[in-house]
Amino acid sequence: MRAQRIVVLGLGMMGRSIVEGLLRAGHPKKGIAATTRTREGAARLGRELGIAVGTDNAAAAAAADVLIFALKPPKTLEVAAELGAAGAVAPATLVLSIAAGVRSAQLEGALGPRVPVVRAMPNTPCRIGCGTTVLSAGAHARPAHLKTARAVFEPLGRVLELEEKHMDTVTGLSASGPAFIYVILEALADGGVARGLPRKTALEMAAQMVYGAAAMVLRSGEHPAALKDDVTTPAGCTIAGILALEDGKIRSVLSRAVEIASVRAGELASGK
Numbered sequence: 001m002r003a004q005r006i007v008v009l010g011l012g013m014m015g016r017s018i019v020e021g022l023l024r025a026g027h028p029k030k031g032i033a034a035t036t037r038t039r040e041g042a043a044r045l046g047r048e049l050g051i052a053v054g055t056d057n058a059a060a061a062a063a064a065d066v067l068i069f070a071l072k073p074p075k076t077l078e079v080a081a082e083l084g085a086a087g088a089v090a091p092a093t094l095v096l097s098i099a100a101g102v103r104s105a106q107l108e109g110a111l112g113p114r115v116p117v118v119r120a121m122p123n124t125p126c127r128i129g130c131g132t133t134v135l136s137a138g139a140h141a142r143p144a145h146l147k148t149a150r151a152v153f154e155p156l157g158r159v160l161e162l163e164e165k166h167m168d169t170v171t172g173l174s175a176s177g178p179a180f181i182y183v184i185l186e187a188l189a190d191g192g193v194a195r196g197l198p199r200k201t202a203l204e205m206a207a208q209m210v211y212g213a214a215a216m217v218l219r220s221g222e223h224p225a226a227l228k229d230d231v232t233t234p235a236g237c238t239i240a241g242i243l244a245l246e247d248g249k250i251r252s253v254l255s256r257a258v259e260i261a262s263v264r265a266g267e268l269a270s271g272k
């Protein structure tokens with residue numbers, strides 16, 4: 001893996017997180033290159049990250065062992081078509097795409113029928129090494145390709161594998177989910193502020209509480225309902241708060257948010 005040349009197309013929020021994760025994991029700077037849209041951006045990002053950054057996607061792709069599409073979904077299809085027409089991606093190159101809603105078959109069709117493609121859906125906590133990335137193999141991806149994809153994303157957090165049919169739902173849950181939690185965190189802090197807590201402390205407390213509750217689920221392996229039962233003393237304050245949540249239909253509100261975000265994820269590649 002460390003001997004492989006990795007090229008990231010697009011150095012926005014996610015592309016940059018991937019590069020920073022690879023560097024944190026000890027991947028040599030010389031083994032990573034990237035592209036961005038403008039020359040000014042390329043010069044600045046090259047200085048900041050200490051890697052080669054250019055604007056010529058075809059030249060960068062031709063030199064890649066692992067080519068990562070970190071462009072917006074419609075741009076991913078546009079650039080893939082350009083690279084395919086230029087014959088810039090060899091069948092030995094592993095293509096990873098993090099674009100929401102872009103199917104591996106669309107990339108295979110654009111890049112050439114034998115090119116191995118693995119779709120990956122990371123999320124923004126990848127920036128601090130606490131992310132989740134779900135991988136799914138395209139038609140020509142073999143176990144060795146998935147192993148390489150894992151090595152790219154493991155420095156950014158937890159890595160799971162699923163069939164591609166689930167990727168829009170993964171996007172609605174795991175990639176959109178941090179924003180849902182930020183809304184919840186803000187609302188919880190507001191509740192504390194309404195009762196007189198300083199806002200900064202209320203927010204810190206809420207964030208650490210969500211972090212701790214999530215760690216309890218992940219580390220104990222217990223069902224959240226069992227953990228909830230542990231905190232709800234009969235006639236206590238927590239069950240009173242839970243009833244207020246149920247009055248507000250919190251379960252269906254959150255479930256529907258994931259459902260609707262998943263449907264929207266499937267539409268993103270069209271650019272509408």
Ligand SMILES: NC(=O)c1ccc[n+]([C@@H]2O[C@H](COP(=O)([O-])OP(=O)(O)OC[C@H]3O[C@@H](n4cnc5c(N)ncnc54)[C@H](OP(=O)(O)O)[C@@H]3O)[C@@H](O)[C@H]2O)c1
Nearest residue numbers: 010011012013014036037070071072073098099100122175
């Ligand atoms: N953000 C998330 O939470 C998240 C989570 C999972 C997956 N994703 C997926 O990740 C992909 C990137 O999302 P993002 O949030 O990182 O978007 P972003 O911040 O807008 O990054 C896209 C980058 O691509 C650059 N770019 C545009 N045209 C280019 C070209 N022709 N060649 C090279 N670079 C070009 C843009 O440069 P300019 O800014 O100069 O135009 C920008 O830096 C999307 O497909 C999205 O579906 C995002």
